[in-house]
Amino acid sequence: MYDAASIEERHKPTVTLVNRGFANDTESAARSQGLPGLRYIPAAVPCEASIMADIEAGVDGALDDIIGALTRPLTPEEKSPGGREPEKPARVIFKGSLREVNRFLYQRGWTDGLPIIPPTEEAVAEMLTGTDLPPDHLLGKLQSRMGKATIEKIAIAGVMAGCLPTHMPVLIAGTIDLLESEPGFTGYTTFGFSTGSWAPFWIINGPIRHQINVNSSSGALSPGNIANAAIGRAMGLIVKNIGGVRQGIEDMGVMGNPMKYTSVIAENEEESPWEPLHVEYGFKKEDSTVTLSFPQTYLQHWPYSADAQGVLRAVVDNTPRGMRRTIIFTPPHANNLAREGFGKEDVKKYIAENKLVPASIMRRMQMGRPPLDYGSIPEKDDELVPMIKDRRFIRVIVGGGPGAFIAHCVGGGATPGQKETQQIELPKSWDRLVARYKNVVPTYAKY
Amino acid sequence: MSAEKSGASYEVLSPWSEADPIPLKGLAPRLADLAGKKIGLLCNNKRAASLILSAAERILKKRYPSIKTGWFKANTFSVSALEADRRGEFEDWIKGLDAIVAAVGD
Numbered sequence: 001m002y003d004a005a006s007i008e009e010r011h012k013p014t015v016t017l018v019n020r021g022f023a024n025d026t027e028s029a030a031r032s033q034g035l036p037g038l039r040y041i042p043a044a045v046p047c048e049a050s051i052m053a054d055i056e057a058g059v060d061g062a063l064d065d066i067i068g069a070l071t072r073p074l075t076p077e078e079k080s081p082g083g084r085e086p087e088k089p090a091r092v093i094f095k096g097s098l099r100e101v102n103r104f105l106y107q108r109g110w111t112d113g114l115p116i117i118p119p120t121e122e123a124v125a126e127m128l129t130g131t132d133l134p135p136d137h138l139l140g141k142l143q144s145r146m147g148k149a150t151i152e153k154i155a156i157a158g159v160m161a162g163c164l165p166t167h168m169p170v171l172i173a174g175t176i177d178l179l180e181s182e183p184g185f186t187g188y189t190t191f192g193f194s195t196g197s198w199a200p201f202w203i204i205n206g207p208i209r210h211q212i213n214v215n216s217s218s219g220a221l222s223p224g225n226i227a228n229a230a231i232g233r234a235m236g237l238i239v240k241n242i243g244g245v246r247q248g249i250e251d252m253g254v255m256g257n258p259m260k261y262t263s264v265i266a267e268n269e270e271e272s273p274w275e276p277l278h279v280e281y282g283f284k285k286e287d288s289t290v291t292l293s294f295p296q297t298y299l300q301h302w303p304y305s306a307d308a309q310g311v312l313r314a315v316v317d318n319t320p321r322g323m324r325r326t327i328i329f330t331p332p333h334a335n336n337l338a339r340e341g342f343g344k345e346d347v348k349k350y351i352a353e354n355k356l357v358p359a360s361i362m363r364r365m366q367m368g369r370p371p372l373d374y375g376s377i378p379e380k381d382d383e384l385v386p387m388i389k390d391r392r393f394i395r396v397i398v399g400g401g402p403g404a405f406i407a408h409c410v411g412g413g414a415t416p417g418q419k420e421t422q423q424i425e426l427p428k429s430w431d432r433l434v435a436r437y438k439n440v441v442p443t444y445a446k447y
Numbered sequence: 448m449s450a451e452k453s454g455a456s457y458e459v460l461s462p463w464s465e466a467d468p469i470p471l472k473g474l475a476p477r478l479a480d481l482a483g484k485k486i487g488l489l490c491n492n493k494r495a496a497s498l499i500l501s502a503a504e505r506i507l508k509k510r511y512p513s514i515k516t517g518w519f520k521a522n523t524f525s526v527s528a529l530e531a532d533r534r535g536e537f538e539d540w541i542k543g544l545d546a547i548v549a550a551v552g553d
Contacts (some may be wrong), residue, residue, distance in 0.1 A: 002551050003470075003489060003549060006546070007475075007489075007541060007549075008472070008475045009472065010475075010541055011475045012475055012487075012541060012544060012546060012547055013474070013475045013476070013477050013478060013546045013547070014475075014547045014548070014549060015546075015547075015549070016548075016549040016550065016551070017499055017500075017549070017550045018553060019553050021553075022553050027497070034469040034470050034471050035471070035472050035474065036471065037473075037474055038474065039474070043499075045499055046493065046495075047495065048493060048494050048552055048553070049465060049494075049498065050495065050500075051496040052475050052498065055495065055498050056506075057500055058502075059499060059502040059503050059506055060506055061503075063503075063506050063507070063510065066503065066507070066548060067481060067507075070478055070481060070548075071477050071479065071480060071481060072477060074473070074474055074476065074477060075532060078473060079473045079474070081471040081472070081473060082471070088465050089461045089465065091459065091460055091461060092458055092459070092460060092461070093459060094458075094459050095456055095457065095459070096457065097454075097456060097457070098455065099456065099497045101459050102458050103458075105462070107457070108463075109455055110462050111464060111528060118457035118459045119459050119460045119462060120457050120459055120460070121458065121460065125459055130534050141466070142464075143469075144538055145464075145466055146466055146467070147463075147466050148464050148465045148467075149464065150464070150465075151460065153464045156461075156462045162459075181502035190552040206467050213546050229467060234530055241463050241464060244466075245534065263486070273453050287461060308517060311472075364490065
């Protein structure tokens with residue numbers, strides 16, 4: 001609809017054919033472009049259809065509506081839509097018991113479905129101790145609603161998600177990551193809303209990992225640790241309540257993705273033989289950073305053997321199709337690879353050079369779509385072609401606990417190493433804050 | 448005693464962000480008739496998009512034999528990206544048209 005809007009602005013009448021299921025999304029997109037009356041036809045053509053009989057029937061049935069949308073005189077409202085007042089919700093929105101607050105926020109579509117911590121004045125004030133920025137400081141306006149990403153709204157999301165004030169610097173850097181995401185096809189504006197159900201995946205590097213106890217070891221991507229659980233959850237609430245990206249309206253993910261609840265990991269820099277991700281991307285080792293990508297798929301497999309050949313061959317064989325990927329090696333695998341002379345670049349090169357598929361299969365996999373990262377496909381069916389065209393699209397990090405499994409987070413997002421990593425800025429009182437919250441960790445009883 | 452029974456009450460701040468009003472714009476004037484007009488067909492690269500427009504082109508030409516059509520196919524799923532990458536080409540394409548039918552494949 002963005003294109004239809006820009007064409008209407010050039011004084012050319014348009015009509016857009018969309019599947020009926022996309023009516024809400026279409027209207028939301030039209031409103032976001034200031035053209036609430038933009039004409040579209042919710043046609044009975046199945047999404048991504050390729051059966052011509054279905055398409056012909058759907059378009060044929062919509063023909064009179066198509067003609068009407070281009071020729072029916074404009075209504076006064078379509079010619080000159082009435083203005084809207086600034087959307088300025090009351091700051092204090094509700095008062096009630098824990099259960100009533102939860103029900104109120106849930107029924108307005110402002111939670112992720114799980115219970116939240118009430119964002120009271122007191123709780124938000126405590127969260128704001130995690131930054132030196134004032135509550136009304138505006139970081140930017142977040143798509144799709146162009147909602148104002150103020151420090152206070154970020155703190156409210158943090159409280160609701162269960163964050164500690166020491167997580168606030170990560171939430172601010174993460175929000176900047178969304179705001180400054182690569183424009184166009186590879187950034188948040190596509191992967192935040194797409195039918196592909198891409199999930200924000202946050203990698204944390206630098207000293208802050210230990211200061212706020214972000215898990216990089218056993219079960220790092222499982223529930224059980226506040227930082228991993230609450231930071232990702234808060235970022236989801238920021239996307240929803242500041243960006244205005246709601247399930248089935250703006251976020252048109254077909255299947256959805258459990259990684260959208262939270263997906264946060266720290267890199268295990270201490271046990272890695274390689275430079276950490278943020279250093280690879282130009283930051284200093286003592287900097288703390290957060291890196292954003294948008295995987296769609298999470299898969300794990302074990303190696304054929306513990307040596308370099310066994311590890312890398314298994315990675316190649318298990319590598320699925322995707323535009324970008326993060327491969328997480330455990331410290332023992334990474335160290336075995338390093339001992340056999342494999343640096344990070346060598347690992348990426350090996351995977352890119354060895355993940356080959358016959359041209360016939362590649363052709364089918366592209367399903368008639370223009371090449372994305374794959375390049376052109378040779379005519380000869382049995383000619384082997386690389387599935388990963390550019391090894392820059394592979395990220396390698398070290399994490400996970402004892403054991404043999406290797407993980408892949410495969411999907412989309414920005415070009416690795418460019419606009420996806422943000423430095424985390426710490427408040428002046430950081431050491432005092434860390435001392436106050438560092439011991440908020442689970443202590444498991446032996447049984 | 449639970450918080451519910453103790454009557455604990457929470458006054459909560461709104462998580463929903465403020466947003467500036469978006470200036471609202473009117474639609475382009477409509478055509479009196481499609482006969483003899485040049486209709487643009489704009490699609491992204493989702494599989495169904497160009498097929499839908501091919502069908503629309505055939506059916507429209509059957510109804511209005513005098514119309515002409517011109518295509519613009521984006522290279523990505525997100526048509527809006529094309530304005531940055533192929534802006535000049537896009538602008539030139541629009542100039543020669545009377546109206547546009549778009550499809551995005553979803």
